[in-house]
Amino acid sequence: MNAIVLMLLGIVAMFLGYAFYSKFIAEKIFKLDPNFRTPAHEFEDGVDFVPTNKFVLWGHHFTSVAGAAPIIGPAIAVIWGWVxxxxxxxxxxxxxxxVHDAGAIWASNRRQGKSIGALTGDVVGTRxxxxxxxxxxxxxxxxxxxFATAISGLLINFPSAVVPVWGAIFVALIIGQLIFRKFMGLGxxxxxxxxxLYALIFVGPEVxxxxxxxxxxxxxxAQWILILFGYAAIASLLPVWVLLQPRDYINGLQLFIGLxxxxxxxxxxxxxxxxxxxxxxxxxxxxxxxxxxxVTIACGAISGFHGLVASGTTSKQIDKETDIRFVGYFGAVGEGSLSLATIIAATAGFATLADWQAVYHSFGQGGVAAFVTGGANILSAGIGLNTDISQTILTVMAVxxxxxxxxTGLRLQRYIFQEWSQIYDIKWMGKALPATLLAVGSCLLLAFGAGGADGSGGLLIWPLFGTTNQLLAGLTLLVIxxxxxxxxxxxLYTLAPLMFLLIMTIFALIVQLQSFYLKADWFLFTLDLVxxxxxxWIAxxxxxxxxxxxxTGSTEQTQE
Known part of the structure; x- marks a missing residue:
């Protein structure tokens, strides 16, 4: 089958979904109200709660939820076939x-910008x-x-990506000032x-x-991991308009151009x-x-991490409630487009079936490497870019x-500690700096405590990410x-996907539980059981x- 057919079928289907299904969900189910006073206006503080242009916010949401997972998951899952x-x-x-992404933003938007975890206490119960x-x-x-381990590996394997990756931060800082102070138009x-950004990509292979x-x-x-967490800690403490918003926005444009x-x-x-x-x-x-x-393909189909971003940072920046459709649903479409491109790169980017089988010789193979290699071959054949530039473009996209x-993830982890400080009345933990240090410390403890001097300890519990992440998506749909x-x-429009996810996730947890038992991996067995x-229990x-x-029946609530 020619990849053009697959590409057109996928793009047309997602476009129709946004044009018609998202409109129905926004108007008839969530009933988005342009006159509703959003938390970004109600609690505006210039740091976390900041009313934001919907195009800029779409860039933040899209790039924050995408990560490397919509590349890794599909590029591994094609081992079962591309269909x-x-x-x-x-x-x-x-x-x-x-529906999940837009719904999580809407739910948080209607409850003072609370995270999905805090919302669970309001609508379900404290347990x-x-x-x-x-x-x-x-x-x-x-x-x-x-992700720190994944980024460090890519920067080591593709040193040509270092300049454009870190240079993007300085570009974002300048962009943030230009947007916030309105020195010139957004266009x-x-x-x-x-x-x-693209100039940096062409400089990268030369330096x-x-x-x-x-x-x-x-x-x-380990050096890269320490540098990455140092940077992420600083970024999570800065006002969102200084770095987070402009970095995500400009990256979103660059990444969309890459697609x-x-x-x-x-x-x-x-x-x-x-x-x-x-x-x-x-x-x-x-x-x-x-x-x-x-559970192997989470991001790109549905992912619980999206709900954390949607209710953790995105909902605090919604200018008008009607922006939720574009930011949330279209953000999911952007990620689906990336996963579609990954499937094509990982199945049509090889010369022969034997070449493909040489990569997919065991489960878990493929991933980012298959995306970069296959995608670079397609770029070289299609638009004549040399292999180094093609690989740099795709590596920079992934990184x-x-x-x-x-x-965004470290900022969200900081929010978790701050919410715990409110729940359990631990005042010192509610401040931004201590909460950030706790977030970074817990990540480094896992990275180096479990992984030793190499810092790759996060990989120890990664086998449970897919199931835990999809469980989170199901539980988010429960709250909605x-x-x-x-x-x-x-x-029905949230209950149907919710039931499907819970069934598949619990099934997968049981399958993995048996696998960990047979391997005598008691740490993962215990964590899986918990x-x-x-x-x-939550279900x-x-x-x-x-x-x-x-x-008992319920009546429409017009304001919370």
């Missing part, structure tokens, strides 16, 4: 992710909130620790920012930068998909596609996605569903709340 991965990404984006926030903390811990700022292999016994991988280049190259070169549609000859040790497909996720029932609105119990609590609300 299952493609169908889950397309239908997941339209009916799951878009559910406690369990939910533990799950949230684990997800953030995994994301921050592992002109956008053009200048994109030109600067490759590598850290020393060891400094005082610290490996280059356009990939898709244009596909149109020009028309590569054939060499991977099987459904792989009936998977390598030995490959787990069953059902249910593992639905910038992961980096913006780390920025309860809020809809409280207002007497139809719950997460499984938490999932069932029962929310189910009880839903039954009570349905039985």
């Amino acid at each position: 299952p991965a493609f169908l889950w990404v397309i239908f997941g984006t339209i009916f799951f992710a878009g 559910a909130r406690t369990l939910f926030m533990i799950v949230i903390f684990l997800v953030l811990l995994m994301v921050n620790a592992v 002109a700022i956008s053009i200048l920012g994109v030109i600067a 490759p930068i590598s850290l020393p292999e060891t400094v005082m016994g610290v490996s280059d991988n 356009i280049l990939v898709y244009a190259a596909v149109l020009i070169s028309g590569p054939e998909i060499v991977a099987p549609a459904i792989n009936m000859d998977t390598p030995e040790g490959t787990p069953s596609m059902l249910p593992l497909l639905f 910038l996605f992961a980096g913006t996720t780390m920025d 569903t309860v809020m809809l029932v409280q207002r007497g609105r139809p719950m 997460i499984l119990i938490a999932a069932i 029962l609590e929310a189910g009880s709340t839903l039954r009570r609300l349905i039985k």
